[in-house]
Amino acid sequence: MKEEIFDRYIQAGAAAKKILSRGADLIKPDITLIEVATFVEDMIQNEGFGVAFPVNISLNEAAAHDTPSPDDTRTFAPGDMVKLDIGVHLDGYIADTACTVDLGNQPLLCEASIAARDAAIAAVKPGVAIGTLGGVVAHEIKSRGFLPVANLTGHGLDQYCLHKGPNVPNIPGAGGAILEEGMVLAIEPFATTGTGFVHDGKREEIFGQLVRRPVRLPAARKILKEIEERNGMPFARRHIHVKSADLALSRLIHDGIIRTYPVLSDVPGSYVSQAEHTMIVTSDGCIVTTV
The missing domain is CATH 1.10.10 (Arc Repressor Mutant, subunit A)
Incomplete structure (x- = not known):
């Protein structure tokens, strides 16, 4: 990877880390979703970066792809499990990162996705089969009594490209792509109290x-x-x-x-947590850009 490209990924990652933290701090009962989305996207641009995708703010059983509509009046409520997923880019080089804000009392579910993410990152190095990462993710989530979301994955990143191969599974798989130095990956485990599968909802924003x-x-x-x-x-x-x-x-x-x-959701009444970092595969491991 050229040094100037590497530097852009690092700069985007540092900005994403700061902005995700600031956005998560705003998530409290009675605050509107559109207030948080507007704050995050404005901050990305005010910091001199681009918005790589609309801020995802997904509640409870919704895992991904929810964002406020133009006239959205929804507010956060006590008990909500809120996934905040943001993308920051510099000249098209993307940092993709997410966290879960628990407005209820489910710390173990949040811990499951964080532990799965961190264990998968620790396993990243050239020569590792992508299916190995899925096994690590699933083990961490299941050991805490939850299910990984089987039909969501992490993904590769490239300039102006949010989803490039290889996909990074949340469940075990034999073989698959082999990690190589210079690959850019977003690892994003989802842990759920539901069925372990998400479906397309009617909401499309x-x-x-x-x-x-x-x-x-x-x-x-x-x-x-x-x-x-x-x-x-x-x-x-x-x-x-x-x-x-x-x-x-x-x-x-x-x-x-x-x-x-479409918004992707598990069954009504369930809860999904998410944790995500972006990393660059190096000769002996990886550099996480969003920490």
Whole structure:
């Protein structure tokens, strides 16, 4: 990896660490979700970085992909388990990090995802099969009486690319990709009191561009112009400042130009915790950029 690229990853990681901590401190009963999301995204940009994806604020059984809508009035409540997942980039080089804020009394569930993340990081080095990391994650979570979320994974990162191979499983697997020096990974275990599987919900507030091609609808053209600088990275409905945005988004989705990221949830009444760091694989281990 070139030194200038390495430096960008390190700078993005340091910023992400600070901003995640500040955002998590805001999460308290009666505070609105949109207040936290706005604070985090404003801070990322005020610090001189870019927002790699809309701030994810996922409650209780929701594991990922929830973000406030433009007119969101939801507030945090006592007992909530809140996942705060943020992405910071510098010239497209991304730091992806997340934590869980427990507004109830489930410290062991939070500990399960943290311990799984840290144990997996400790196992990272060139030559290790990716399936080995899944086994480490699952062991730490199951030993505390919970289940790993089997159909969510960590992932590789690249410039302007949030999800590049290899995927980092949360369950054991034979073989798989072999870690190599210079790989950039986001390891993000999810521990759950539910079934261990998430499903697509009806709520869709995050979108991503799949292809570039001409469109006829003027509002759709304006949306594509607004998101052009994102280079394919996800955006939120609340980021769009175009009249008739909902109609235009529906057309872009129908035409296969834009995709949705539905909220991913375990069964109602369950709770999910998450912990995540970004790291660069080195010759003898890894450097974690978000600590």
